[in-house]
Amino acid sequence: MKVQQSERNLTLREYGERWRLSREVGWALETRKRVESNLRCHLYPAFGDRPLRAIHLTSVLEWLTRRLEEGTSEPKAGSSGTVDMDPVVGQVLAEHVREFPPVPVELVDLTSGDPVRRSVPLLFTTRRGNPFTDRTWSREWADWRDSAGWPKKHGTFHALRHFFPTTLITNHAEPQEVQRMLRHKTLRITLERTCTGGRSGSVNAAWWGRSCKPLR
Helix, strand or coil, X not given: CCCCHHHCCCEHHHHHHHHHHHHHHHCCHHHHHHHHHHHHHHHHHHHCCCEHHHCCHHHHXXXXXXXXXXXXXXXXXXXXXXXXXXXXXXXXXXXXXXHCCCEEEEEEECCCCCCEEEEEEECCECCCCCECCHHHHHHHHHHHHHHHCCCCCCCCHHHHHHHHHHHHHXXXXXXXXXXXXXXXXXXXXXXXXXXXXXXXXXXXXXXXXHHCCCCC
């Protein structure tokens, strides 16, 4: 992010709020809430009162390393756990590994203190052997979505996380079991993220509802 010379004396909190408010008009409601929460809960406590000119890459990397060591960089809702793998998924992955063995890729490791580069075997890479980034997933997902005839509006890769519990609950799965699968702290969070429970602004509820008919 390029900062003008006249803004370098602003604190991160001052600049961050101006940046957020100037851009959120084009964001979905869920994105607005997520960005505001990330700034308020994570970045502002650490850097909010510092002027931008005093925030250096080394300081940011040191902060990120401490968070990783302390275990505070956790998944959404502060939960973590193990998800059971469906046998069909396991079979497909096994076939994938036989046909496309893991590729060693050099990545930056921040977990041991100072950033170091080390070779990591990745299960999924691009055709050129590069890591699959979130942008790569989003690009591939757009092609899969279009091929399936799914709607583009609210049809992001993340929307699958809403589609999944909606499909389960529509097919009479116990809501508490769905909550466990998604590792949500409360059942309310789970229900709010399904088409049946609300948050229609984050998915096309009417379309998903028609798609989530009980399985025969």
